[in-house]
Amino acid sequence: MRALLIIDVQNDFIPGGALQVPEGDHIIPIINNISSKFDVVVATKDWHPIEHKSFAKNHKKKEIGEIVELNGLPQILWPEHCVENTDGAEFVSSLNTEHIDAVFKKGTDPEVDSYSGFFDNDKRNDTGLNKFLTLKGVTEIYVAGLATEYCVKFTALDAKGCGYKTFLIEDATRGVNIKPTDVQNAVIDLKVSGIKIVNSKEII
Ligand SMILES: [Zn+2]
Structure with missing residues (x-):
């Protein structure tokens, strides 16, 4: 059985969003084209309480992009993004959600970030x-979504670590x-x- 994991295709991660990924929206038609070709389709949502410690604004005198220690782990500070139950945390409206069997939310614990769709960063x-x-x-498992060097990378590594044969659909990600x-x-890692690194055209 073959699964597609669609990582964090949410409003805040596309151009115009709070933590925009350049060309993040370009992957959506590609994902829409292939999602019917999988036995199982799962999507993740980055889903943070407003007091989440990955947000620079929740630390005194810290700027976006600075690295702090958060409960023993290095943490890059991000702009506030994907706050639970806000429009920024919703799927991008052009994403076809018809084939999605289940949605998993991550980053819900304010004390630890969660790049991977499987585990929090502290595992x-x-x-x-x-x-x-x-x-x-x-x-x-085939992984697509945003952003390549964070949530997509760590989801793919955990998929591999859990014993799945794992593929990155390179043209269906942006960083x-x-x-x-x-x-x-990230692709080299x-x-x-x-x-395995594949192109969406190889998926039949
Ligand atoms: Zn986040």
Whole structure:
């Protein structure tokens, strides 16, 4: 069984959003084209309480982009984004949600960020995604969505770590590129970890 994971295709992550990913909207028609070709489709939502500690505004005298220590882990400070039950946290309206079987929310604990759709960054909390996919009999996972070097990368690494044959659909992701080589390096890290890089045109 083959699953598509659609990571964080939410209003705040596309151009015009609070934490916009350049060309983040360009992946939506690609995802819409392939979603019917999978046995199982899961989407994640970054879903933060307003007091979430990944937001620069929730730290005294800290700027967006600074790195702080949050409960023992390095944490990049982001602008406020994907606050639970706000428009910014909703799926982009052009995303076809018809084939989505389940939605998993992450980043709900204010004390720890969650890039991966499987686990919080400290690996203590589990979203239930692995159990869901196991019960569905999934053996292969294809990852698409936003942003390549954060939530997509860490979801793909955890998928691989959970024992799934894992693929990154490269043209169905976009990254932030705080440093211009961040996306490129993320793709290299994924390849080195045994994740296969594919193009959406290869998915039939
Ligand atoms: Zn977030």
